[in-house]
Amino acid sequence: MKHIIIIGNGIAGITTARHVRQQDDTARITVISAESEHFYSRTALMYIYMGHMTYEHTKPYEDWFWKKNRIELVRGYVEQVDTDARRIRLNDDTWLAYDALVIATGSVSSTGNWPGLDSTGVQGLYGLPDLESMGHHTSNIDRAVVVGGGLIGIELAEMLHSRHIPVTMLVRDTHYWSSTIPAEEGELIRRHVRRHGVDLQLKAELKEILADEAGHVRAIVTTDEREIACQFVGLGVGVTPNISFLKTSGIELGKGVLVNEYFETNIPDVYAIGDCNEFRVPITGTDGSPRKAIEQIWYTGRMHGETLAQTLCGNRTAYQPGVFFNSAKFFDIEYQTYGTMNAKLAEDEQTYYWEHPNGQQCLRINYEAKGEGVVGIHAFGLRLRHAVCERWIREHCPLPEVLSQFQQADFNPEFSENYTNQLQGKGPLRKNWLQRLFSTAN
Incomplete structure (x- = not known):
């Protein structure tokens, strides 16, 4: 019986598991994640904080779904991947052998290298542990600062605003989201964000984070030496592939796990999909334009899983995305x-x-x-x-x-x-x- 191990229970990993089971009734499928017992919608995290949803509402499948479909869920971290012996080691020293290994470990929040990052109350927002931490550290605070103006930054600002916490956003660019949109759209969003009461500051950069005697953040200092008092700092400066545990595995890495159009790594029967992979040669969409080597988007993770399941079930299939x-x-x-x-x-x-x-x-x-x-x-x-x-x-x-x-x-x-x-x-x-x-x- 073929044993497929999937590291990561996000949209890419779970889609792979589901589609393999639909096509192969005999394979043993094991999904490993330390983050949560069950797959949940990561894009809904902000709505839990804002009180619009509960965690149970974010689970697309009932808890009995996994047992019924014979998808084994293992709670734990993968600490070592031994590709020579075709096995992995968990944080409790359990070894699991695989016939095919799928790396779908997603991303981690980028943190930069500012002084004071280790202060209590400084964090990004990517997964359920971040949400729980944010809920704890924003209780009864007077002000928060969000560093960065990307999509994570605006989510953090809206979440804090929903709890009536004054927010200052530091955006180093001359207009909002300048790496992605032209100035006219950046100005439209700047006006809209400020209309909601957020103190959006352009051409403003973080220099350091100051902590009190207990190690909790008490203020930030900008590069122009302004001090802004706050008790929470949200980092919205992006995410990076979660691949640090693979450094000694022999699997070739760039910014992410390097793969071809079939999601194959340099090691036979080892694949990488979702936020953590990086195409060696950028894939071309159906409109003829090249896609990014790393695409950290929910729906592309789902497409990765659907495509890889074909290969795992004996129908080697190349990834062919449509128009971005x-x-x-x-x-x-x-x-x-x-x-x-x-x-x-x-x-x-x-x-x-x-x-x-x-x-x-x-x-x-x-x-x-x-x-x-x-x-x-x-x-x-x-x-x-x-x-x-x-x-x-x-x-x-x-x-x-x-x-x-x-x-x-x-x-x-x-x-x-x-x-x-x-x-x-x-x-x-x-x-x-x-x-x-x-x-x-x-």
Whole structure:
């Protein structure tokens, strides 16, 4: 009987286990995780803190699901991977032999190297232990500081704001999320975050964290020598692959576990999927654009698991992602992005940008300067149909065609304002043509 060991019970690892079981009724499947007894939705952590959900609500499957499907759940850390003997050692010195090993250990929060990081009340937000720690260390505090303005940073700010804890956000860039979005969108989000009462400070960097005599954070100091009193510091400076336990395993590592398009490592029958893997050669999406070597996104982890299960069950299958997609939320502004949307245009690209007069909705479409084929779309405060946007990008539909058919992508709630009829161009487009195409009447 083939024994498949999966290290990690996140979306990538559990999807692999489920899909292997669907195809193979005889394999022994063991999932190892020290974080929690059962798989839960990591993206729902913030809603537990905010009181909208309980931990039980975040578990997609009943607790009996695992036994019924003969998926063994082991609570523990993997401390050693012995690829020569095809076995792993747990933190209680138990050894488990495998026929196939799947590394799906996800990420850990990046921490930087600032003085005072070891102070009590300083942490990131990635898993259930972080949530429990945050709940404990933010009880009855006067102020919090969030370092970093990415998606984790904005989640931390919203969580703290929901408990009426004053928050200061330090963002070192000249505009919000400058590594990902252009200045116009960054300004829209900056206004929105500040409208919610968050003290968002741009061009502001952390220098050190100060602790009191008991070792608990009492303040931070910025690089321009300003001291801000606080009792909690949330680190929203990103995540990094969780691979430190593999350093002596013989498995080749870069920033993540290095794999090919089949998720195969340099060691036979050892695979890596999800947040912790890194493609040696970037994978190309169905629109022809290269994807990132490391993609730490929920839905790609699920796709990794579905694809790898095919290989583990004897049908060696390469990973073939579609058009890039992601979504997030900035307080109550929803964000969607499709295709290639860099903060700065490539030399052969031009852009179309529309922003509602209320400053809370915007749309950007990047397109090829030659031929006007659309390469990327992102929207703030608008809901777009995934299949429609994906098709436009995959087929490189010309911008005029996309704009004339944009009603097809409108997925805003019934009776909400019709933004489609208000679109108007800014930038290097034929302004008169656009004015004829769209009504700007409110």
